[in-house]
Amino acid sequence: MPADGAPPAEPLELETSKSSFPELRRIIRHGETPPWLQRFVRNVGRGINEHAMIAEGDHVLVGISGGKDSLSLALALSLRRRWLPISYTVEAIHVDWREHALSASDRRALERYFAAIDVPFTSIPMSMFPPSFRGRFDCYLCARNRKRVLFDVARERGANLVAFGHHLDDIVETTLMNLCFRGEFATMNPKQPLFDGRLHIIRPLCRVTEEEIVRIADRLALPIVSIDCPLKEKNIRTVLKPMIRELHRHNPRVRQNIYRSTANINWDYLPGKIDTTDGS
Numbered sequence: 001m002p003a004d005g006a007p008p009a010e011p012l013e014l015e016t017s018k019s020s021f022p023e024l025r026r027i028i029r030h031g032e033t034p035p036w037l038q039r040f041v042r043n044v045g046r047g048i049n050e051h052a053m054i055a056e057g058d059h060v061l062v063g064i065s066g067g068k069d070s071l072s073l074a075l076a077l078s079l080r081r082r083w084l085p086i087s088y089t090v091e092a093i094h095v096d097w098r099e100h101a102l103s104a105s106d107r108r109a110l111e112r113y114f115a116a117i118d119v120p121f122t123s124i125p126m127s128m129f130p131p132s133f134r135g136r137f138d139c140y141l142c143a144r145n146r147k148r149v150l151f152d153v154a155r156e157r158g159a160n161l162v163a164f165g166h167h168l169d170d171i172v173e174t175t176l177m178n179l180c181f182r183g184e185f186a187t188m189n190p191k192q193p194l195f196d197g198r199l200h201i202i203r204p205l206c207r208v209t210e211e212e213i214v215r216i217a218d219r220l221a222l223p224i225v226s227i228d229c230p231l232k233e234k235n236i237r238t239v240l241k242p243m244i245r246e247l248h249r250h251n252p253r254v255r256q257n258i259y260r261s262t263a264n265i266n267w268d269y270l271p272g273k274i275d276t277t278d279g280s
């Protein structure tokens, strides 16, 4: 603490190649998209087209956690606009939990990143624990709270699509989580209508593996920020991830097969109804 009692100033951030994204600026300004990035954007496009997610005139609000998934999603949606014969609006919204607020340098890095990829960025401060939770809290309630904020912003700004950075691995984990821990066959829908179809959640990374996103994030040095939430380690996904990796060792298409199974229901081999009154 300085002698005058003022809080210590944040260290001055120099404009380094990592914070100014020279490669991204080149790609965006001059359209020099390298083949590895084109491949990623094409894979995103595959999911978008398969589920008819985005059409002419749509307004997409991308939910930004600050992680690699949402940052790479915003990039893909921005780049795609230049290649397509349709025009749509993209903006990025970050819910900044007051209890784990962004540092000033992380905020600047995100602002620079979104300026570089030509996507308007807004960070909205919110409390993680609204009074309506009455002291209860878990990842489910946290995610629901974040969605609520995003839906409100979408309504205010006239956005008809809210895009999340959930990728193929997230969808596979959710499917297994529902099956193994909830006794239910349900997944994350790549395109989910809400409020009588006035709003849709879309998941354009549904065809992209986490591994591919990690590669993109590393190569472009995306300004990833992560919050230090103590519940992170307790999340059941951290248990499922190594199991899926083990299954992948036996069959490299295991993720794609689980994804496929969500739309490939063989009713002849499903009982339709079983007695669950004994709780089993």
Ligand code: SF4
Pocket (backbone or CB within 6 Å): 138, 139, 140, 142, 143, 227, 229, 230, 231, 232, 235
């Ligand atoms: S790990 Fe923390 S921030 Fe992430 S969903 Fe759970 S409670 Fe929310």
